[in-house]
Amino acid sequence: MKILVAGGTGFIGTNLCAELAERGHEVTALSRSPADDLPAGVDSAMGDVGAYDSIVETVADHDAVVNLVSLSPLYQPPRGKTHDAVHLGGTENLVRAAEAGDVDRFLQMSGLGADPNATTAFLRAKGKAEEVVRDSSLEWTIVRPSVVFGEGAEFTNFTKTVTTPRVTALPGGGETRFQPIWVGDLVPLLATVLEDDAHVGETYEVAGPQVLSLADVTELVYEAEGKDVTIVPVPMAVSKLGLAAVGPVPFVPFGPDQARSLEVDNTVSDNDVTAFGRDPAELLTLGEQLGLDPSSADERPVQTT
Template sequence: MTGTVLILGASGFIGSHLAQAFARAGWTVRAGARNPVEARRRMPSMDWVKADFADLTDAAGWMPLLAGVDAVINCVGVLQDGAGERNAVAHVAGPRALISACEGAGTRRLIHLSAVGADESAGTAYGRSKAEAERLVEASSLSWVILRPSLVVARASYGGTSMLRGLAAFPGVIPVLGGEQHFRPLAMADLCDVTLALAGRSEGTRLKLDVGGPDLVTQADLLVGLRGWLGLKPASVLRIPAWIAWPAVKLGDLLGWLGWPSPFRTTSVRQMSYGAAGTSPEAVTQATGIVPRGFAEVLGAEPSTTADRWQARLYFVRPMAIVVLGVFWLVTGLVTLGPGFEAARQHLVTAGFGDNAAWHGAWWGGWFDVVMGLALWVRPWTRPVAVGMVLATVGYLIGATLWAPQLWLDPLGPWVKVLPMMVLCLFVAATDDRR
């Protein structure tokens, strides 16, 4: 059976794959996202609609989105509270309004994507709010399915899966916090097949399933397997004590509030320690007839490409580049405004500026560098600021060449040295995409 399906979170990691799978299976897909304009550029074939749980706080707001919809699949989720993200909104308030609207609209089926470890006892806001969402679904009058996947593996990667690839590709060693946490790696295609099978049932269903592969894999073995899949030379696993990693975890928490959501945060560490494996897949096979593939088979089905290796190797290089580039501009500006002010002013005077113009040039030039360095670290501005840095530097070099061309031959290379910085700006701008 097919029909019209509303997929919420359709621009996300799991949601985007489900949207494509349902479209291929003959369903009419209505794809919901917080930013449908951006999502439409990546997947133009979908019927994109704006669906933000922060705005849709009552059943009435959902009704236009549910018109003519036979099934709803909720893939919306956040790891931890941060800038623009709240567990209570994504996992409780939004689903509560959605469920009420589905009951009022007569929607045939609701499939709710939860997660293994979505339990009160996990000790995280993520676990508590996810568990509350499951209770809301179970208490509804709908024909519902709750799917609790373990670690989902696909050619694409985002968030935690990208971090795992970055750790697997680390030079020389494979760093891991603990390493004995267990997963049941699940192929994205198998998760899509399971969801399709359950959505297409004509009879009523009230079913809750852990969805994972047949292999129980430790985090250390998972990273070793990913390193092999990337085609990199084998490396030893370096187990990091918790007391060493905890400052980095807290830094990840802070960055989340500043608009840089990191998968390496308190919630992810605690959830993995609690358990992210779930039960073996016999119940999934019994309910759907689908036999999830093992970890080695999943990796072997799609060999890695150059793009995969680039992404993995650059995972930790990119944040370092953003930090160093911002510090470079910030320190340059502060030095110009402080101990180097007179030298900067004198350079401008030597180049032909009057005293007043040279003073203002040094002053405002220093502040420009400070502002650009700080602005680079504001998440929505990173790409345009990096491009602006390149353009500003090109203008600077043109002016410098006209006023003091001899400095191109200076042994200290004051003009030549900015060229690598421009390339670093282009690298930051070119790798700014999150999805």
């Protein structure tokens, strides 16, 4: 199968391209800039999903398209970009190009809580993009993962950006809950979606084996570095006021939308990894990926699903 991965040079994209190539597919990573360090057997194509004319010919030459293009929900969008423009507009262009090019399969990466009426701009745009995919003539599948971790992932770097070792303040005491999934567990599911017709027309919510609060994640990240940390709660209302005040400042990476995102848990009620024959309890935990011994008495207690 000839597969185009839009956003194929990013963290998830690079791992997915490698998985697909290992399974014998012809894989092309689409990005706005040329890539020099792609996995073996993966080709590169230049194009911007925000500009239809730059992608239409490339898309038409493939059997399947994967849309991984995304702005981070953890930071304010870069100057000149919006969630609607990238997530909704980019999806509209990819779907239009795929329909025009007689592409069969379309895999859309969305996010937990995606809804046109969601409380954050990120989730609203993701929700509207899902509607575009569902209304298309393509054989589509939508996957909504919780936050994804692994080597080079944004999630743990974000945690260290907003915290400090020894003593750190967290909005609401860091009670926002996540269910992180390891990229090495996620990408085989994505590859299987493209290979198995049984997944056409389905929307899957996938997550890891543990529910962790932001405070739990902070403690695990610093424990892996041999450091202690004490969490100082900051009332959510105070955090929202502070982020609202700095929101318009270009060099501050957080704003009101990020504050609102901390009021929404990023977890699943039913983990759809079971649709792929996986037992959630067998997936890699964040602590294990950070090199912590699961049997160690020092590992932080976590809630399991």
